[in-house]
Amino acid sequence: MDCTALAPGMSVFSFMVFLFLPMQAVPNFHATLPGRINALSGSCVQIPCTFEAPEDELKNTKNISGCWMKKDHAFLNPESLVVFNGTSNTIKGFNYIEIIGNLSQLDCTTVFYDVMNNHTDNYYFRVEMKPVNWYYSYTSPSYISVSDVPKRPILTPNDLQEVMEEGTVNLSCSAEAPCPKQPPAISWSNIPDSASITLKLQKNTDKTQSVFSHMTFKASYKDHRKNISCTATYPRNRSNDSTVETIMMLKVLFSPKETHIIIDPSDSISVGTNVTLTCKSKASPNEMNYTWFKRGQEKELDFGEQLTLNVNRRSEGWYFCTAKNIHGNQTSEEIQLIVAGSASLESLSLIIGCVGGISAFLFIFLLVMIFLRVQRVKASVIRETDISDQSQEKHVQVNSVYANSGFAMGEELKTPKDENDMIHYGEVYFSTLQTKSTTEKISGLETIYAEVCGSGKH
Structure with missing residues (x-):
């Protein structure tokens, strides 16, 4: 017989006796179901199910089948509706229902396919053993809630404790998988390149299943206050998939970084005007102490995030600042302050x-x-x-020339008889050898000079 029929030859009275007396006689029949399952419309939903039965009756059974009832566990209740009968293999209100568990091993896990919003309700399981009569499975129902939007994935820890720079960060993202045959896909966004990610499908404590993604990376100061998101994408028998995400903010503790100075005004600075130097830095926590210095001066120039100067000629020079918090300090690069109209x-x-x-x-x-x-x-x-x-x-x-000196061979030179024939004497020196005769007129007379060479007695 099926879940809605009476046994042959059984009166209503006898059936009522059967209905109530076995309830006290066979308390070992009990099915275990999850209290609530969230399902996505257009997808399937799997109901984990186990039951208990007397060992002797389980051994003697020749055939075992199950059925699912909606709204109420009593098949005589007018509101009760049998949606699946394993004996007659009938399905009502669903496109397809399949018991994938092994009933002989007390596993009654079942999959309802292509669930819709109107399938939201309480569901009960019953088991039939032949030749033994039907027995109830006294249990709390499993409430199936069908929605068009899946639940958001869960990030753990959901309130991440502050982590030190270069410390290891471990994050887990879990998304319900009401239909393990079509599990959701999990993706991460805004994560470091060095992150290591693993993915697996595992059972929860109530035997429902979820997809778990685990991510590990080393924290950098650039990750501070970064929004990390975990996105779950659910496939379903519709034109579009369904996507949901969960976002969390990462908190990283680190010493000052990127310390630098800003000058205001940044244009030409004249004597007698005010100029403000601001020390900027990133740190976590951001409660910082600032100290100002000037090149060439050993003592600190001032304290505080800003340094205001009334400019004079001595204001020119190179300035730098130091930012400090509980995790360390950092010194900025030097910046030159130049007063207009004068070279540094x-x-x-x-x-x-x-x-x-x-x-x-x-x-x-x-x-x-x-x-x-x-x-x-x-x-x-x-x-x-x-x-x-x-x-x-x-x-x-x-080259000396001896004037009027003569050299003769064996006889002396004669003196001219005529006074007109008298010889005039002169002496001339030549720096260079002259081979030609030279004449010179003196007092109207012409003196002739010559070089005479001879051998013998003078």
Whole structure:
């Protein structure tokens, strides 16, 4: 017989006796179901189910089947509706229902396919053993709630404790899988590149199933206050899938980072005006102490996030700041403050040094050139003098002309008788050898000079 029929030859009275007396006689029949299951419309829902039965009756049974009832466990209740009868394999109100558990091993797990919103209700399981009569499974119902939107995934820890920079972060995201044959896909967003992710489908304490994704990474200060999201995408027998996500904010503790200085105004700064230097830094916690310094000064210049100066000529220079919290400190890069209308002392010193160095080099170069020039002139004069002296000496010895001196062979020269024939004497020196005769007129007279060479006695 099925879940809604009376046994053959059984009166209503006897049936009522059967209905109530076995309730006290067979208390071992009991089914265990999850109290509530959230299902997604257009998908399937799997109901984990186990039951208990007397061992002797389980051994003697030749055939075992189950049925599912909606709204009430009593099949005589007018509101009760048998949605599945395993004996006759009839289904009412659903496209398909399948018991996937092994009933002979007390497993009555069942899958309802293509559930819709109107399937939301309480469901009860009953088992039939032949040749033994039907027995109730006294149990609390399993409430199936069908919705168009699945539940959001759960991030654990949902309120992540603060983690130190370079510390290990472990996050888990779980999404219900009411239809294990079509489990949701889990994805992460806004996560570090170094993250390691694992994924698995596992049972919950009530034997329903969920998809678990576990992620591990090392925390960086850049991850602080970053929103990390876990997204679950559910497939279903419709044109579009259903997607839900859960977001959490990561908290990282770290010492000051990216410390730098901002100048206001950043344009030309004139003497007599005010300028504000602000020290900026990232840190967690962000309660920080700031200290100001100026290059060339050993003592701290000031304290606080901002430094305000009434500009004068001495305000020029290089400034830097230090930011500090409970986890450490960091010093900014130096920034130069230049007063309009005057070059900085360092730049001026550099220019003066360069000009002075070039001038000294040119001066020394000029002195060396002059010295070398003088030495060359001296050497030239000395050489010319030596050559001149040697030439004169040679000319005196060789080229001297003795005026009116004659050389004769064996006889003396005769004196002219005529006074008109008198010889005029003169002496001429030649720096160079002259081979030609030279004439010179003196007082209207012409003197003829000649070189006479002879051998013998003068």
